[in-house]
Amino acid sequence: MVVASRMLFRFSIVWFVAVVSCFSQDSSQTYEVYVSKNLIGTLIEAKIISKDVNSSKKILYHAFKEIERIDSLLAWQIPTSEISKINSYAGKSPVKISYETYSILERSLTYSESSNGIFDVTIGPLTQLWGFNGDEEPTTVPDKKAIDSCLKLVGYKDLILNSNDTSAFLRRAGMSIDLGGIGKGYAIDRASDVLKRNGLTSFLFNAGGDVLVSGYKAEDQNWTVGIKDPRKEDKLLGSVELTDKSIATSGDYERYFEVDGKRYHHIIDPFTGYPASNSVSVSVIAESAERADALATTVFITQGITGWQGTSDEEFLIVTNDLKNIFSPGFKKKYHFKSIK
Amino acid sequence: MKRRDFLRNGLLIAGAVSIPGLAKPFLSKNLVTGTSLTIITDDVDKAASLGQTFFSKMNIKSRLKYEDYDLIGDHIGDLVFVKNGVLFDFKNSDKSDALLLKEIATKLHLPTNFRNPKLVKFIAVGDAENSDKTIKIFSNNSLVKEIKLKKELVSFSVEGVKGTSEFQISQNGIKAISAPCGHKTCLKLGTASIVGDSLVCIPNKLRAVVYGNGGGFPDAISF
Numbered sequence: 001m002v003v004a005s006r007m008l009f010r011f012s013i014v015w016f017v018a019v020v021s022c023f024s025q026d027s028s029q030t031y032e033v034y035v036s037k038n039l040i041g042t043l044i045e046a047k048i049i050s051k052d053v054n055s056s057k058k059i060l061y062h063a064f065k066e067i068e069r070i071d072s073l074l075a076w077q078i079p080t081s082e083i084s085k086i087n088s089y090a091g092k093s094p095v096k097i098s099y100e101t102y103s104i105l106e107r108s109l110t111y112s113e114s115s116n117g118i119f120d121v122t123i124g125p126l127t128q129l130w131g132f133n134g135d136e137e138p139t140t141v142p143d144k145k146a147i148d149s150c151l152k153l154v155g156y157k158d159l160i161l162n163s164n165d166t167s168a169f170l171r172r173a174g175m176s177i178d179l180g181g182i183g184k185g186y187a188i189d190r191a192s193d194v195l196k197r198n199g200l201t202s203f204l205f206n207a208g209g210d211v212l213v214s215g216y217k218a219e220d221q222n223w224t225v226g227i228k229d230p231r232k233e234d235k236l237l238g239s240v241e242l243t244d245k246s247i248a249t250s251g252d253y254e255r256y257f258e259v260d261g262k263r264y265h266h267i268i269d270p271f272t273g274y275p276a277s278n279s280v281s282v283s284v285i286a287e288s289a290e291r292a293d294a295l296a297t298t299v300f301i302t303q304g305i306t307g308w309q310g311t312s313d314e315e316f317l318i319v320t321n322d323l324k325n326i327f328s329p330g331f332k333k334k335y336h337f338k339s340i341k
Numbered sequence: 342m343k344r345r346d347f348l349r350n351g352l353l354i355a356g357a358v359s360i361p362g363l364a365k366p367f368l369s370k371n372l373v374t375g376t377s378l379t380i381i382t383d384d385v386d387k388a389a390s391l392g393q394t395f396f397s398k399m400n401i402k403s404r405l406k407y408e409d410y411d412l413i414g415d416h417i418g419d420l421v422f423v424k425n426g427v428l429f430d431f432k433n434s435d436k437s438d439a440l441l442l443k444e445i446a447t448k449l450h451l452p453t454n455f456r457n458p459k460l461v462k463f464i465a466v467g468d469a470e471n472s473d474k475t476i477k478i479f480s481n482n483s484l485v486k487e488i489k490l491k492k493e494l495v496s497f498s499v500e501g502v503k504g505t506s507e508f509q510i511s512q513n514g515i516k517a518i519s520a521p522c523g524h525k526t527c528l529k530l531g532t533a534s535i536v537g538d539s540l541v542c543i544p545n546k547l548r549a550v551v552y553g554n555g556g557g558f559p560d561a562i563s564f
Contacts, residue, residue, distance in 0.1 A: 029397055032406045032466070036550070037482050043541045043548055047560060053389045053407045135544065136523030208541075209564040217560060218404060226537065226559035233531030234514060239559050249563040255526055283563055 032217070035060055040071040042184060042208030048195070049202035049217060059198040063191040067207075070187045073101050074179050076124060077133065083177050087124065091173025094162060102166040104179065104186055105159065107290070111182075112156035115298045120270040122159055124176030125150040130275075132255045132266035133180065139257050141264060147273035154270050185248060185293030188212045192289075205289075212246040212289045226340070230281035230319050237317070237325065240285065240335035248292035250300040251281035269301050278303030281319040285335055287311075375554060376401065376465040380420040382449050385409050385459040391445045392463045398441060404466040406554065409459050410477075410484035419452040420445060460484060464554050474536060474553045476515045478508070481546040490514065501545030508540075508549060515540060515549050537562045 033056045036045040044067060050056040076083045082101045089095050097105075108121040129150050131138040158171035170177070179186075188205040192212055195203055202215030204223050213223040222241035229235040230253045240247065252275070256265035269276040282300040286292035291314070299316050315331040331337060378395065382388040389407065396405060422429040422442055431439035446452075478486040480501055492512050498505045504521030514534025517527040522544035533540045536553035537560070 032404060034406060034408045038546055038548060041543050043539055053393055054386050137525045204560055206561040211561045211563050224559045226562040228562055228564035234534040236535060247563045
């Protein structure tokens with residue numbers, strides 16, 4: 001009797017599973033869900049590996065919202081952002097800010113300290129003078145006197161942070177913060193957190209060339225990221241294979257103008273006030289997109305090696321002015337760099 | 342006139358920025374090789390769910406990509422299934438695949454005219470060598486054009502929020518040749534030809550992205 005009951009029970013289970021299988025979706029098929037949007041002044045692309053398209057899209061919607069929220073806090077171009085408030089009170093009084101904005105400014109100062117001021121978020125007066133972030137295309141080199149005046153307003157040591165009340169103060173009137181060097185990277189780091197908190201583990205974000213990857217594209221298959229050739233628009237220098245890493249590239253070939261055959265681009269050296277001219281492109285692989293972003297800018301300005309402050313997991317590729325590739329020791333091997341001719 | 346030709350012509354007329362001789366309707370099988378399911382619908386969630394159910398019953402060995410895009414203007418909602426590069430005439434077939442597709446069409450009330458619908462695509466990732474590159478052009482995050490790269494040089498214009506931008510397409514890729522904004526950054530980007538590469542005009546809220554469904558392309562490009 002007991003045996004018969006057990007058999008009946010087992011048969012019921014098998015029958016139930018069979019019926020459910022017939023009526024439910026086959027969960028073994030995975031999908032690469034792709035969504036792209038123009039947000040925060042750049043193109044943001046996301047790819048998620050998932051068995052459920054609709055739930056992935058819903059989670060991704062919140063990740064994109066997070067990116068917009070961060071932009072509303074950090075963009076100096078948005079008059080209501082906390083960074084705009086700090087800038088407008090420069091030389092007047094400290095501004096109480098959210099812990100999040102405080103934290104990113106605190107990390108910015110750490111990047112400044114470790115790069116001896118090469119990375120400096122108080123570069124705002126110079127970036128605005130050169131006008132690469134403005135509405136019109138810059139076509140002329142600013143006057144030397146104007147550059148010298150702006151240079152006097154750049155200096156991370158005059159960004160005063162107070163942890164007691166999470167306030168920020170720019171000591172001199174006219175100073176301004178521009179988080180363009182890490183903003184995009186930070187935004188996709190936070191978007192990545194949203195996906196992870198909701199159980200997604202394999203995905204990729206690309207925010208205007210800053211790429212963050214998590215997990216794998218497929219079983220035992222890393223994500224592949226191409227690195228653009230800075231002088232051949234239709235070519236890649238090569239590709240790397242990544243998992244749980246970010247890569248950012250700083251280059252002189254996207255936002256620039258030329259005068260008398262000389263190229264002037266958007267990455268400004270905070271010591272000279274002019275576009276950095278030691279390299280044409282620098283790509284950095286790091287643990288987070290924010291760090292990759294900050295290190296790519298730093299290495300670009302210093303031509304790398306002397307300004308390199310990366311950890312052992314962080315690697316770089318520099319394309320020098322004479323178009324030679326300089327790799328940090330682990331770049332090729334760790335990330336399976338494949339050259340593309 | 343065959344119904345599908347009628348559908349294609351209708352889409353050409355209804356397309357937001359259709360250009361005679363250049364534009365292809367979003368449901369054109371010419372835009373895809375390999376295997377794909379394309380649906381124009383007003384119920385994107387249901388279409389995604391039904392598409393997943395459909396593919397769960399198919400014996401697709403390769404990875405599947407899913408994408409959806411907003412479309413601007415009036416479009417005829419319908420679905421197109423291309424299997425191994427061949428358009429599957431499901432409406433005149435009694436095969437099990439055809440029955441499933443008919444069921445999807447019924448549940449999504451297709452064909453129907455829709456205003457500002459969504460384009461839903463499931464695409465099997467194929468071999469890079471055999472994959473055609475297409476260019477998708479977006480205005481203000483809505484898909485306004487999808488074009489296969491062409492041997493001959495063709496110019497066309499697309500309306501953005503600030504005015505008209507002009508593009509030129511060739512076998513090599515796509516490049517911007519005029520832009521109404523002050524910055525003109527997109528003009529300096531040259532030709533976008535690598536899969537994953539894009540031309541972006543932030544002020545005019547336009548972007549052109551190079552797509553390919555082959556498995557050998559990079560997943561993203563750092564620049």
